[in-house]
Amino acid sequence: MGISGHSSDNIMDKKGVSSINAIRRDYRAIFDRDPAARSPLEVVLTYSGFHAIVLHRFAHIIHRAGLRFPARLISAVSRFLTGIEIHPGARIGPGFFIDHGMGVVIGETTEIGADVTLFQGVSLAGNGKDRGQKRHPTLGDHVLVGAGAKILGNIRIGEGVRIGANAVVLQSIPSHCTVVGIPGRVVRTKERGYPEAYLNHQDMPDPFLERIESLEKIISDLREELDSARNGRMKP
Ligand SMILES: CC(C)(COP(=O)(O)OP(=O)(O)OC[C@H]1O[C@@H](n2cnc3c(N)ncnc32)[C@H](O)[C@@H]1OP(=O)(O)O)[C@@H](O)C(=O)NCCC(=O)NCCS
Numbered sequence: 001m002g003i004s005g006h007s008s009d010n011i012m013d014k015k016g017v018s019s020i021n022a023i024r025r026d027y028r029a030i031f032d033r034d035p036a037a038r039s040p041l042e043v044v045l046t047y048s049g050f051h052a053i054v055l056h057r058f059a060h061i062i063h064r065a066g067l068r069f070p071a072r073l074i075s076a077v078s079r080f081l082t083g084i085e086i087h088p089g090a091r092i093g094p095g096f097f098i099d100h101g102m103g104v105v106i107g108e109t110t111e112i113g114a115d116v117t118l119f120q121g122v123s124l125a126g127n128g129k130d131r132g133q134k135r136h137p138t139l140g141d142h143v144l145v146g147a148g149a150k151i152l153g154n155i156r157i158g159e160g161v162r163i164g165a166n167a168v169v170l171q172s173i174p175s176h177c178t179v180v181g182i183p184g185r186v187v188r189t190k191e192r193g194y195p196e197a198y199l200n201h202q203d204m205p206d207p208f209l210e211r212i213e214s215l216e217k218i219i220s221d222l223r224e225e226l227d228s229a230r231n232g233r234m235k236p
Contacts, residue, residue, distance in 0.1 A: 019057045019058075019060075019061060021094065022057060022093075022094040022096075023053070023054055023057055025094035025095040025114075025115075026050065026053050026054070026094065026095060026096050026097065027043065027044075027050065028095070029095040029096065029097040029115065029117075030043050030047060030049075030050060030097055031043070033097055033099075033117055034097070034099060048081070048082040048083065048084065048098075048100075048101040048102070049082075049084065049097060049098030049099060049100070049101040049104075049118075051078070051081060051082050052078050052082040052084035052086060052098060052101060052104075053086075053092065053096050053098065055074055055075070055077070055078040055081075055082075056075070056078065056086045056088070056090070056092065057092075058074060059071045059072075059074040059075050059078070059086075059088035060088050060089070060090070060091070060092075062074065062088065063088035063089055068088075071088035072088060074088065075087060075088050082101055082102075083101060083102035083103060083104075084098060084101045084102070084103075084104045085104070085105045085106065086104075086106040087106060087107055087108040087110070089108040089109065090106045090107065090108060090109075090110040090111075090112070090124075090136075091110070091111045091112065092106075092110075092112045092116075093112055093113045093114035093115070093116065093141070094114050094115075095114050095115035095116070096112060096115075096116055097116075097117045097118070098117075098118045098119075098120075098122075099117065099118070099119050099120070100119060100120035100147075101120055102120050102121070103120055103121040103122075104118055104120065104121065104122050104123075105122075105123045105124070105125055106124045106136075107124055107125045107126055107135065107136035108135070108136065109133065109134045109135050109136045109154075110124045110136040110137060110138070110139075111137075111138040111139070112124075112138075112139045112143075113139055113140045113141035113142070113143065113159070114141045114142070115141055115142050116139055116141070116142070116143045116144075116145075117143075117144045117145070118145045119145065119146055119147035119148075119149075119165070120147050120148075121147050121148040121149075122145045122146075122147070122148070122149050122150070122151075123149075123150045123151070123152070124136055124137050124139070124145075124151050125150065125151075125152055126152065126153065127152040127153035127170065129153070130153050130154045132154070134154045135153070135154055136153075136154065137151045137152070137153065137154065137155050137156070137157060137169075138154075138155070138156045138157065139151075139157045139161075140156070140157060140158050140159035140160070140161065140175060141159050141160070142159060142160045143157055143159070143160070143161050143162075143163070144161075144162045144163065145163045146162075146163055146164050146165030146166070146167065147165045147166070148165055148166040149163045149164065149165060149166060149167045149168070149169065149184075150167075150168045150169070151163065151169045152168070152169070152170055153170060155169070155170070155171055155172045155173075156172045156173075157169070157172070157173050158172075158173055158174045158175030158176065158177070159175040159176065160175055160176040160190070161173050161174075161175065161176065161177050161178070161179065162177075162178045162179070163178075163179050163180075163184065164178065164179065164180030164181070164184075166182070167179055167180050167181055167182065167184040168181075168182040168183055168184055169183070169184035170183050170184065171183075171184075173186065174186075174189075176189060176190040177189045177190070178190075
């Protein structure tokens with residue numbers, strides 16, 4: 001079972017046909033989540049994130065069969081071709097989508113739920129301190145991880161969590177939150193039913209612009225208060 005009760009592990013445990021089903025869902029996820037995806041041929045031939053997950057699903061089967069070296073070889077070839085490094089031991093649910101891809105690193109004991117989206121430069125990695133069996137993070141279903149974000153150590157990221165670009169997450173995060181910054185802090189919580197990850201980049205927020213707008217509003221309120229205080233004083 002996945003961390004939130006979905007059936008991703010069943011899909012992977014059955015190997016063969018069930019991995020094919022997982023790949024079908026990976027393929028559909030691209031059309032569901034990337035408005036730039038136009039034709040099947042384009043996706044199959046040019047999406048490095050798709051190439052990486054297909055190769056990983058085969059490497060993972062071989063890894064589970066105990067053929068660790070051939071599995072690492074497939075993973076190394078995949079990294080050479082795609083710029084995405086996924087350890088064959090990582091357990092990844094269906095509907096997985098890595099957009100752009102270059103620089104993504106996924107460690108050996110990482111577990112990823114269903115319908116998760118990663119952007120380029122994401123690391124799901126160890127923190128250099130955990131020495132146990134499980135050193136890498138566990139991500140729930142429908143998690144979105146922004147470009148350049150690092151999730152480090154044996155921590156759990158709950159279902160539907162959105163991690164902002166360049167965040168560094170060092171602690172477990174409850175479901176349906178937004179996390180940003182270094183170290184990552186929760187800035188928003190949502191009720192269940194968070195919308196699916198949709199890569200509508202033109203609607204991305206500009207935090208600096210928002211902060212400037214809020215400061216402008218404060219200054220204008222203060223000006224008004226000052227003016228009315230001055231006017232009050234001038235009255236006889
Ligand atoms: C975090 C994210 C998913 C938005 O999630 P959300 O739940 O809609 O959150 P909001 O947009 O309401 O932002 C919440 C707060 O975090 C801030 N914030 C959002 N993203 C941030 C980031 N990456 N770093 C720092 N602060 C960020 C917002 O300004 C806002 O601050 P405020 O409450 O002071 O106004 C989105 O901003 C993001 O980073 N997406 C990744 C996109 C990406 O990697 N694209 C790569 C394309 S190649």
